[in-house]
Amino acid sequence: MLKLVLCISSIFLFIIKKLSGANFTTSGEALPDGPILFLANHFTRFETFVVPYLLFNKRNRIARSLADDTVFVGWLGGYMRLVGSISTKNKARDCIIADDFLSGRADWIIYPEGHMVKNKLITFDNGEFCIHTAERQGPVHTGASVLALKAELMRQKVKESDDNEKIKRFCSAHEVDIDRTMINTDVTLNIVPLSITYYPVRPGKNKLLLGLDKLFNLRGTRFFEELEIEINLLMDANMHLHFGTAVPVEKYIQDYKDEHNVSLEDKDFSAELFDNQRKNIINDAMKQVYGKMQVNFDHIFILSLVTMPTLRVCPSYLKTLIYKNARELRKINGLNLHPELKEELFKLILDKNYAPFVSAIKLAEMQKVLFQDSGGEYLLDKNLLEKEYDFNKIRVKNTLQVILNEIKWQRDIVELANHNATYKEQELRIDNFEHIQQQDWNCYKKEYLIYHDNVPAKTNIGAPALWFDAKNSVGLVFSHGYMAVPAEGRKLAEYLFDKGINVYLPRLRGHGTNPEALKHVSAGDWELDFECAFTMMRQVCDKVFIGGFSTGGLLALLHAAQYEVDGVIAINSALKLNNLQVSYIVPTLHAFNEMIGYLHAKGIKEWIDNDTENPAINYTKHPLASIAQMEKVMTQVDKTLEKITDPILVLQGDNDPVVNPKSAQLIYHRVNASIKKLVLVPRKNHIIVTGEGADEIFQSVHRFIEDVLKRTHH
Numbered sequence: 001m002l003k004l005v006l007c008i009s010s011i012f013l014f015i016i017k018k019l020s021g022a023n024f025t026t027s028g029e030a031l032p033d034g035p036i037l038f039l040a041n042h043f044t045r046f047e048t049f050v051v052p053y054l055l056f057n058k059r060n061r062i063a064r065s066l067a068d069d070t071v072f073v074g075w076l077g078g079y080m081r082l083v084g085s086i087s088t089k090n091k092a093r094d095c096i097i098a099d100d101f102l103s104g105r106a107d108w109i110i111y112p113e114g115h116m117v118k119n120k121l122i123t124f125d126n127g128e129f130c131i132h133t134a135e136r137q138g139p140v141h142t143g144a145s146v147l148a149l150k151a152e153l154m155r156q157k158v159k160e161s162d163d164n165e166k167i168k169r170f171c172s173a174h175e176v177d178i179d180r181t182m183i184n185t186d187v188t189l190n191i192v193p194l195s196i197t198y199y200p201v202r203p204g205k206n207k208l209l210l211g212l213d214k215l216f217n218l219r220g221t222r223f224f225e226e227l228e229i230e231i232n233l234l235m236d237a238n239m240h241l242h243f244g245t246a247v248p249v250e251k252y253i254q255d256y257k258d259e260h261n262v263s264l265e266d267k268d269f270s271a272e273l274f275d276n277q278r279k280n281i282i283n284d285a286m287k288q289v290y291g292k293m294q295v296n297f298d299h300i301f302i303l304s305l306v307t308m309p310t311l312r313v314c315p316s317y318l319k320t321l322i323y324k325n326a327r328e329l330r331k332i333n334g335l336n337l338h339p340e341l342k343e344e345l346f347k348l349i350l351d352k353n354y355a356p357f358v359s360a361i362k363l364a365e366m367q368k369v370l371f372q373d374s375g376g377e378y379l380l381d382k383n384l385l386e387k388e389y390d391f392n393k394i395r396v397k398n399t400l401q402v403i404l405n406e407i408k409w410q411r412d413i414v415e416l417a418n419h420n421a422t423y424k425e426q427e428l429r430i431d432n433f434e435h436i437q438q439q440d441w442n443c444y445k446k447e448y449l450i451y452h453d454n455v456p457a458k459t460n461i462g463a464p465a466l467w468f469d470a471k472n473s474v475g476l477v478f479s480h481g482y483m484a485v486p487a488e489g490r491k492l493a494e495y496l497f498d499k500g501i502n503v504y505l506p507r508l509r510g511h512g513t514n515p516e517a518l519k520h521v522s523a524g525d526w527e528l529d530f531e532c533a534f535t536m537m538r539q540v541c542d543k544v545f546i547g548g549f550s551t552g553g554l555l556a557l558l559h560a561a562q563y564e565v566d567g568v569i570a571i572n573s574a575l576k577l578n579n580l581q582v583s584y585i586v587p588t589l590h591a592f593n594e595m596i597g598y599l600h601a602k603g604i605k606e607w608i609d610n611d612t613e614n615p616a617i618n619y620t621k622h623p624l625a626s627i628a629q630m631e632k633v634m635t636q637v638d639k640t641l642e643k644i645t646d647p648i649l650v651l652q653g654d655n656d657p658v659v660n661p662k663s664a665q666l667i668y669h670r671v672n673a674s675i676k677k678l679v680l681v682p683r684k685n686h687i688i689v690t691g692e693g694a695d696e697i698f699q700s701v702h703r704f705i706e707d708v709l710k711r712t713h714h
Helices: 002-020 047-059 074-082 093-103 143-160 164-173 207-216 222-236 249-260 269-291 297-307 315-331 346-350 355-366 399-408 411-420 425-451 486-498 515-520 523-538 551-562 580-598 624-643 662-670 694-713
Strands: 023-028 036-040 063-067 107-110 122-125 128-132 137-139 190-199 238-243 370-372 378-380 465-467 474-479 501-505 543-549 567-571 607-609 621-623 648-653 676-681
Touching: 023 047, 036 047, 036 143, 036 269, 047 063, 047 107, 047 190, 047 238, 093 107, 093 143, 128 269, 143 249, 143 269, 190 269, 249 269, 297 315, 297 355, 297 399, 297 411, 315 346, 315 355, 315 411, 315 425, 346 523, 355 370, 355 399, 399 411, 425 515, 425 523, 465 486, 474 486, 474 523, 474 551, 474 694, 486 501, 486 694, 501 523, 515 621, 515 624, 523 543, 523 551, 523 624, 543 551, 543 694, 551 567, 551 624, 567 694, 607 624, 621 624, 624 662, 648 662, 648 694, 662 676, 676 694
Parallel strands: 023 238, 036 107, 036 190, 063 107, 474 501, 474 543, 543 567, 567 648, 648 676
Antiparallel strands: 122 128, 128 137, 190 238, 370 378, 465 501, 607 621
């Protein structure tokens, strides 16, 4: 019956999920066989019925839960009873729970905090996790651990004894009335810590809430506050469940036996076991529960904000500090990081409208924690952030304080943030700059060592290369083309650096090591490589231009369509190709190879020979599959050209044997830049950034940069 109701609930909640946009995710350990006691944190009322659904839907577990007595009214109360929930005030609750543990019929979800901890204020005092709410100040409850110990003791008693009367007396002494035949001795009870995290947590009226208020006149009530937060969480947030490491309850029993050299037959064994181990079980479980909360952008935002050494908040400094804190979180072992924080936050630096940052700033302004001045900087009101609110209103009135409370008990994270806040903005920028540069080098070295026996030299043609002077305020990120290497742009970099411009030549993955490497990279990898380089230069230069040769120029165009840049330079960048083999035959062969590969057979042609103009820096062959990735870049650029509004220079050889010169005309006419320049140069070769006549190209690039700087300065 319970399984049927959960199936119906799954359908019901699936419909709610589709209509509301609710998003549920899970992570963590696999669940053991046998009955499980899930010990979880408690923040919302709807956890009581959503968590059993998620356990059934995502982990195929049938779980019951304790719920506040106030929900057992009307249709909701009927539903709660159907799904197996019982009231916290049910006099038979302990017996019911123990019965399920012993028979293995169902798992149980218990919230040791005892009620919703709306302020998320948790401390670790005198060896215990404590909650601090209006309803109760003190340690989390240990009753669930006693129930678990009781059940497992009874199972062990049945395993060890055939005396039914003795077993009956033992069960009765522990206030559990269960027939011996109902006790499953082939399983063991496990405790699984369950961390529940929501992101983002945002207050605000919504249509459903306003409709309910109109019908039932809820405004001003505690229920109205709960709906305001919880409907928003269901509609716009991610609810994440993390399953911690399972611990068999019998381990705690055995540990106590070994330490005190006692047995089940000893007169005071049970009482002393409960007294000795109840706190150990709860502390071990809650350490995982609180320690495995999913750390997200909001946590790092508010932590960075409150650790800053000044009350005047410059957005660029705050972003730089957040970037530093976020990337260093990965050095702390065991953290459960939101996917957003597992990668470098390049978009935080590059995108002035980066949604998580804008949303957090908006929340801080709405709740008066931040005030913006006429210069675009903010003033932080720490007193308001630390102000005490009514417990039942804090999630709405001081949401950032709640988010901060969730993380501030984790000392290693707080210490990291405090340490990083001692750096000045320029020091942070240089540190982030050096970090990204090192990451780029590590990526190259790792790939290089797959195909070579020796560590690459920094001067290798395939290595990313930098020309940098801290005194220079202008920088250029310039990417090489398909099948080439960073050294392709070395002469251009040297020329511009002599003119006072910093230059970074990134390496696109799969290049500069071995043609085989191209089999394992995608267009997305190349976009990320360029984004990495762009972020790096943004950290140390006031003005940043981006550009590239051939495919590198396409990547620059892609990024110019997404982000604000000071100028973009595309040299011989292809929207149309002259090479019929590449344009038509190769994609067909690639599609055929994919089909043949699906049938586990050999393709027609896996490699294409490259009759390169510069064999010293270009691969002489390349895998067929990688051309499809280049075409993806071309297609993406073709779809986004109209979004480019920043100054642009399009440079094209008029007799390019690879790129159809019409590409330059298409790019020039379709971009919406107010400053744009098209330069056609008489060239019969494709690679025009090296060799004879390259100086003319370099001069054009430099003139463009100088012209843009003069015009934008005025």
